[in-house]
Amino acid sequence: MNVIVPIFMGSKSDLKHAQAIADVLASFGIPYEMRIASAHKTPARLLEILAEYEADPRAKVFITIAGRSNALSGMADAAVTAPVIACPPRSDAFGGADIFSSLRMPSGVAPAVVLEAEAAALLAAKILALAEPALREKVRAYQQAHAERLAQADAEVREIRATV
Numbered sequence: 001m002n003v004i005v006p007i008f009m010g011s012k013s014d015l016k017h018a019q020a021i022a023d024v025l026a027s028f029g030i031p032y033e034m035r036i037a038s039a040h041k042t043p044a045r046l047l048e049i050l051a052e053y054e055a056d057p058r059a060k061v062f063i064t065i066a067g068r069s070n071a072l073s074g075m076a077d078a079a080v081t082a083p084v085i086a087c088p089p090r091s092d093a094f095g096g097a098d099i100f101s102s103l104r105m106p107s108g109v110a111p112a113v114v115l116e117a118e119a120a121a122l123l124a125a126k127i128l129a130l131a132e133p134a135l136r137e138k139v140r141a142y143q144q145a146h147a148e149r150l151a152q153a154d155a156e157v158r159e160i161r162a163t164v
């Protein structure tokens with residue numbers, strides 16, 4: 001597959017979350033690259049790396065991970081023409097307030113926000129599948145596996161009957 005999904009994170013402390021996304025991409029056979037740059041601390045470096053991927057036709061979708069104040073996703077979205085999926089790491093600090101920095105963007109900036117690591121990778125897979133029939137089949141198989149698990153669970157709970 002001649003694609004590469006750049007996964008940007010704001011800090012190495014985001015690596016576990018990034019790896020969870022990367023693992024799902026790998027399960028779809030999608031190549032990825034992980035990069036670290038902070039919109040707050042190293043903005044020039046971030047834009048430099050983004051420009052490299054903007055010039056790379058394989059980079060058809062980006063994933064961005066930044067905790068606390070997520071400037072990374074909006075900055076990335078404004079700097080590249082491909083879709084950007086923001087998947088901020090989970091935080092319960094301050095009542096989960098971090099999430100709001102991922103939701104509202106200035107005009108002309110539109111990163112998608114997907115909170116679960118697996119789902120962020122799935123959205124990336126579906127975007128890439130638009131131009132990759134083999135990947136589309138893998139997405140279909142993934143959906144089918146979910147449907148089968150539900151059918152199995154349904155059959156199991158149906159056995160729990162009231163016997164009055």
Ligand SMILES: Nc1cncn1[C@@H]1O[C@H](COP(=O)(O)O)[C@@H](O)[C@H]1O
Nearest residue numbers: 010011013038040066067068069070
């Ligand atoms: N928003 C932001 C800008 N620079 C780093 N962060 C995020 O802040 C958290 C803590 O970063 P650090 O390790 O640099 O303190 C990480 O989730 C990182 O993505």
